[in-house]
Amino acid sequence: MKVYKTKDIKNIAIIGSSGSGKTTLAEAILFESGVIKRRGSVEAGNTVCDYFPVEKEYGYSVFSTLFSIEWKDKMMNFIDCPGSDDFVGGVISALHVTDTALMVIHAGNGVEVGTINQFRYTDSLHKPLVFLINQMDNEKADYDNTLNSLKEMYGNKVIPIQYPIGSGSHFAAIVDVLKQKMYKWNPGDTAPAVLDIPSEEKEKADELYRQLLEAAAENDETLMEKYFDQGTLSEEEMRDGIQKGLTSRSIFPVFCASSAKNMAVHRLMNFLSMVAPSPDQMPAPVDNAGNEVKPDPTAPTSLFFFKTTVEPHIGEVSYFKVMSGTVKEGDDLTNANRGSKERLAQIQTVAGQIRNRAEELQAGNIGAAVKLKDVRTGNTLNAKGVDHIFDFIKYPEPRYRRAIRPVNEANAEKLSEVLTRMREEDPTWIVENSKELKQTIVSGQGEFHLKTLKWRIENNDKIEIEFIEPRIPYRETITKAARADYRHKKQSGGAGQFGEVHLIVEPYSEGMPMPDIYRFNGQEYKVQARDVQEIDLDWGGKLVFVNSIVGGAIDARFLPAILKGIMGRMEQGPLTGSYARDVRVIVYDGKMHPVDSNEISFMLAGRNAFSIAFKNAGPKILEPIYDVTVSVPSEYLGDVMSDLQGRRALIMGMESEKGFEKLKAKVPLKEMSSYSTTLSSLTGGRASFTMKFASYELVPSDVQEKLLKEYEAQEKEE
Numbered sequence: 143m144k145v146y147k148t149k150d151i152k153n154i155a156i157i158g159s160s161g162s163g164k165t166t167l168a169e170a171i172l173f174e175s176g177v178i179k180r181r182g183s184v185e186a187g188n189t190v191c192d193y194f195p196v197e198k199e200y201g202y203s204v205f206s207t208l209f210s211i212e213w214k215d216k217m218m219n220f221i222d223c224p225g226s227d228d229f230v231g232g233v234i235s236a237l238h239v240t241d242t243a244l245m246v247i248h249a250g251n252g253v254e255v256g257t258i259n260q261f262r263y264t265d266s267l268h269k270p271l272v273f274l275i276n277q278m279d280n281e282k283a284d285y286d287n288t289l290n291s292l293k294e295m296y297g298n299k300v301i302p303i304q305y306p307i308g309s310g311s312h313f314a315a316i317v318d319v320l321k322q323k324m325y326k327w328n329p330g331d332t333a334p335a336v337l338d339i340p341s342e343e344k345e346k347a348d349e350l351y352r353q354l355l356e357a358a359a360e361n362d363e364t365l366m367e368k369y370f371d372q373g374t375l376s377e378e379e380m381r382d383g384i385q386k387g388l389t390s391r392s393i394f395p396v397f398c399a400s401s402a403k404n405m406a407v408h409r410l411m412n413f414l415s416m417v418a419p420s421p422d423q424m425p426a427p428v429d430n431a432g433n434e435v436k437p438d439p440t441a442p443t444s445l446f447f448f449k450t451t452v453e454p455h456i457g458e459v460s461y462f463k464v465m466s467g468t469v470k471e472g473d474d475l476t477n478a479n480r481g482s483k484e485r486l487a488q489i490q491t492v493a494g495q496i497r498n499r500a501e502e503l504q505a506g507n508i509g510a511a512v513k514l515k516d517v518r519t520g521n522t523l524n525a526k527g528v529d530h531i532f533d534f535i536k537y538p539e540p541r542y543r544r545a546i547r548p549v550n551e552a553n554a555e556k557l558s559e560v561l562t563r564m565r566e567e568d569p570t571w572i573v574e575n576s577k578e579l580k581q582t583i584v585s586g587q588g589e590f591h592l593k594t595l596k597w598r599i600e601n602n603d604k605i606e607i608e609f610i611e612p613r614i615p616y617r618e619t620i621t622k623a624a625r626a627d628y629r630h631k632k633q634s635g636g637a638g639q640f641g642e643v644h645l646i647v648e649p650y651s652e653g654m655p656m657p658d659i660y661r662f663n664g665q666e667y668k669v670q671a672r673d674v675q676e677i678d679l680d681w682g683g684k685l686v687f688v689n690s691i692v693g694g695a696i697d698a699r700f701l702p703a704i705l706k707g708i709m710g711r712m713e714q715g716p717l718t719g720s721y722a723r724d725v726r727v728i729v730y731d732g733k734m735h736p737v738d739s740n741e742i743s744f745m746l747a748g749r750n751a752f753s754i755a756f757k758n759a760g761p762k763i764l765e766p767i768y769d770v771t772v773s774v775p776s777e778y779l780g781d782v783m784s785d786l787q788g789r790r791a792l793i794m795g796m797e798s799e800k801g802f803e804k805l806k807a808k809v810p811l812k813e814m815s816s817y818s819t820t821l822s823s824l825t826g827g828r829a830s831f832t833m834k835f836a837s838y839e840l841v842p843s844d845v846q847e848k849l850l851k852e853y854e855a856q857e858k859e860e
């Protein structure tokens with residue numbers, strides 16, 4: 143492949159709902175550009191972009207796939223993204239390294255929740271956006287309805303460049319308003335006949351042309367003047383105006399096609415190659431230090447790695463964008479995130495698994511390198527003279543968690559290595575070896591996400607695994623003050639042990655004053671804080687430890703042991719063995735034995751006195767509550783709402799967004815276990831949700847009862 147200058151590079155992310163036809167479109171683009179001689183199909187499992195075994199197995203894209211073509215003297219780097227919400231990580235990283243988003247919409251399904259979610263990503267990243275209403279040959283195809291939904295959602299920025307003649311089996315032509323031509327496919331023809339617009343379409347085509355003309359003129363003063371002056375613009379001028387409108391997101395051009403029949407794909411490619419902005423026409427990305435990094439091919443080289451995978455028959459492949467400079471084969475670069483040195487023995491341009499060596503890639507271009515030693519997704523490699531780091535990609539919070547374990551315990555270590563690697567490949571995985579829950583928890587974007595993880599571990603790494611219900615990180619606290627004392631005494635055989643601790647516990651909130659008298663069962667207990675330790679607990683909340691010993695009842699050297707005993711119990715709470723928080727403990731009296739008192743005695747006395755007091759202080763279990771936002775088409779709102787109410791949800795509010803409702807609720811984590819699956823079945827996959835930790839709240843008493851019983855039963859088993 144020849145060396146392309148930055149101005150001749152077009153980077154385009156193909157996004158859109160699952161099943162809208164992105165991978166099939168990619169196949170048509172690769173065929174049109176001559177990279178492949180025959181088109182494969184998703185059904186046959188032989189497409190260029192869905193080449194991972196798990197993708198062939200499930201029949202949908204799991205990973206984003208780069209494919210580069212040469213077209214009309216441009217180098218066009220497309221990234222075919224997965225449509226399922228579960229694989230959103232691939233969409234987000236692709237949008238960060240490309241300049242234009244091509245949103246594919248299924249003409250039969252219209253605007254879907256996937257369309258809306260991904261539109262939001264393009265909006266937050268200010269990405270130029272082109273809509274493709276695809277699958278026009280589908281019997282359910284309804285171009286007008288889809289176009290109207292887009293206009294309702296996104297206003298008059300939505301401008302058709304083309305419209306179809308006929309749909310379903312009658313889809314045989316398109317009118318291209320910009321070209322003022324009709325493209326007609328005669329049965330069996332691969333290329334369309336280019337015809338004048340027939341008279342019966344003239345009025346509609348002229349009206350759309352006028353709208354396009356106005357939209358194009360609006361984005362450039364000179365064009366506006368000429369338009370007002372002469373009432374028209376040349377095709378070239380219109381393209382300039384449309385490009386400005388596209389780049390500033392004031393125009394969302396709309397195309398139509400059938401990617402399965404490879405109809406109108408050629409025309410779309412022409413438009414993108416001429417009108418989509420090149421990297422130097424976009425705002426320059428900013429590195430961590432706040433420096434703008436222009437795609438200047440003469441500057442020192444800086445590469446941002448947006449994807450790393452282990453590929454069948456090749457091993458480690460790392461995908462990068464040249465943020466600045468020109469990378470050449472054999473370059474030595476430094477990993478700014480990990481400090482390691484890398485030699486780029488080979489750089490490639492790729493189309494799925496098709497790889498071509500590239501001598502050099504200039505700023506703005508996208509390529510791959512194989513067998514790098516120490517590169518992870520999100521790393522930046524720099525030549526001498528620059529030390530850019532780009533960690534501008536923010537991935538969404540996980541929405542689905544499961545505990546994972548190998549069927550054969552002997553594979554535990556290997557499994558943890560594999561999980562580490564997967565996490566490095568796909569940052570939307572969170573892998574946590576939870577000491578608290580005594581489980582390895584994998585959190586991802588949904589059930590599909592975990593299903594593919596299981597498939598890959600079992601088929602690629604040959605480790606059989608199982609997912610189990612993850613435990614809930616409950617917390618324990620108290621709701622009133624209580625007093626207890628405990629004598630630990632062991633004076634039979636060997637060194638004796640003796641320690642007696644009297645203490646008061648009470649619920650603690652920030653800055654709460656400490657009274658100097660407590661009353662229990664009509665008796666008064668005077669306390670005087672001689673030493674106060676406020677401890678921020680690793681698991682959240684506080685423990686306040688007050689030494690109120692008078693008259694040397696307990697020697698000061700035993701106080702740390704008492705605290706240690708109490709901390710042991712805070713770590714494994716008296717109710718269900720969960721972490722305890724927000725407690726003040728006042729040690730106000732005790733007894734020692736001149737010989738047998740030692741640290742272990744007071745640790746045990748402290749621990750047991752604390753347990754007794756804790757249990758008498760109205761102990762409560764706290765559960766993690768999450769803020770959940772569900773985006774759902776209005777017709778499913780009732781079902782979704784009642785399902786949430788069945789999950790002890792607190793509905794916090796609702797916003798309508800043109801046919802879609804955005805529901806906000808507070809839901810216990812315990813009730814969210816397989817929410818993504820339920821939501822998908824309740825709404826036919828037409829809804830999505832996000833969830834974020836909000837707070838810890840008291841569990842209802844019936845839930846507390848149940849948890850206490852479960853813990854008792856578990857204790858008996860062990």
Ligand SMILES: Nc1nc2c(ncn2[C@@H]2O[C@H](COP(=O)(O)OP(=O)(O)OP(=O)(O)O)[C@@H](O)[C@H]2O)c(=O)[nH]1
Pocket residue numbers: 158159160161162163164165166167183184185201202203204223224225226276277278279280399400401402403
């Ligand atoms: N009739 C018709 N079917 C199509 C067209 N494009 C894709 N399909 C079919 O729609 C299904 C989904 O196509 P894909 O290309 O996998 O869709 P996708 O957008 O890549 O889906 P994800 O990878 O899950 O995001 C497959 O069965 C395709 O054969 C089209 O233009 N017309």
Ligand SMILES: [Mg+2]
Pocket residue numbers: 164165166192202203222223224225
């Ligand atoms: Mg796909």
